[in-house]
Amino acid sequence: DAGVIQSPRHEVTEMGQEVTLRCKPISGHDYLFWYRQTMMRGLELLIYFNNNVPIDDSGMPEDRFSAKMPNASFSTLKIQPSEPRDSAVYFCASSFAAGGFTGELFFGEGSRLTVL
Amino acid sequence: AQTVTQSQPEMSVQEAETVTLSCTYDTSESDYYLFWYKQPPSRQMILVIRQEAYKQQNATENRFSVNFQKAAKSFSLKISDSQLGDAAMYFCAYGTYNTDKLIFGTGTRLQVFP
Numbered sequence: 001d002a003g004v005i006q007s008p009r010h011e012v013t014e015m016g017q018e019v020t021l022r023c024k025p026i027s028g029h030d031y032l033f034w035y036r037q038t039m040m041r042g043l044e045l046l047i048y049f050n051n052n053v054p055i056d057d058s059g060m061p062e063d064r065f066s067a068k069m070p071n072a073s074f075s076t077l078k079i080q081p082s083e084p085r086d087s088a089v090y091f092c093a094s095s096f097a098a099g100g101f102t103g104e105l106f107f108g109e110g111s112r113l114t115v116l
Numbered sequence: 117a118q119t120v121t122q123s124q125p126e127m128s129v130q131e132a133e134t135v136t137l138s139c140t141y142d143t144s145e146s147d148y149y150l151f152w153y154k155q156p157p158s159r160q161m162i163l164v165i166r167q168e169a170y171k172q173q174n175a176t177e178n179r180f181s182v183n184f185q186k187a188a189k190s191f192s193l194k195i196s197d198s199q200l201g202d203a204a205m206y207f208c209a210y211g212t213y214n215t216d217k218l219i220f221g222t223g224t225r226l227q228v229f230p
Contacts, residue, residue: 031216042222043207050216089159103149103211103218107161 002026006092006108014116018080021111024073025094033105034067034077035091043091049075050097082115089113118143120210122221129198130229136183137193137224139208148212150184150191155205155223164206167191195226203228 005024013019025032033048047057049069057067064083069075079086089112093105119142129135141150152164167175167184174182179199183192195202208221 033217043220045217045219048217055216091161093161097216103151103209104163104166105153105161105218110159 004092004094004106004108006090006111008111009109010112010114012114012116013082015083016081017115018078019082019086019113019115021077021090021092021113023075023077023092023108025075025092026096026106027073029094029096029106030072031095031097032069032075033093033095034075035093037089037091037110038087046077046090079113082113084115087113087115118145118210118212118219120208120219120221122208122224124224125222126225126227128227128229129195131198131200133198134194134196135198135226137195137206137208137226139191139193139221141189141191141208141210143189143210143212145212148210150182151209151211151218152180152182152191152193153207153209153220154202155207156201157204161207165193198228200228200230202226 007022030051034046036044046059047067052069067077089110091110093107095105121140148169150167153161154164155161165175165177165180174184179196181194205223205225207223209218211218
């Protein structure tokens, strides 16, 4: 399997611009998670989906952030408008949970976002 | 609220030596699981080892083993015969059976010197 695929790997944009990060989970996985990693706050869970349905978005920092999962093989995380404090590495992870969530996550390589 | 604490921001070890990374957590749950994840410079996080709280035996994966002390809420990772490829950020994580998400610690950066 190709693993979790994220794009872009690097994104540099200017404040106020819209940013869209993309994720393709491992085929057959029914959980998808979006995490944000910064030096100050470590790994923060932003939102996660189960069978394409958003389950918990309490970690989404504010209304400028939105996430969608239109089908089992694709998810997006959008920031509009972007701000310098959104600069971070954004990770997507997926998991397979037949019989119950096991906690073993498979991570993508992350998207490094820099907002100038 | 559950929390995970890694009190060592950085550690270093000489190649072939043994190093122990510390992790403590706070929970009122009795059933849960704990993980150590490794994040190498390539950024992709990979699972190193997993421990379920109901198991008394400490988990072992090759050179990696844990010291799980449930009463003390402690979950340390021991790396034996350290190799240069072990250099990475190591994250401790906690999860329960009735939620579908993991809580991560802030990480420990491990340097391995030849």
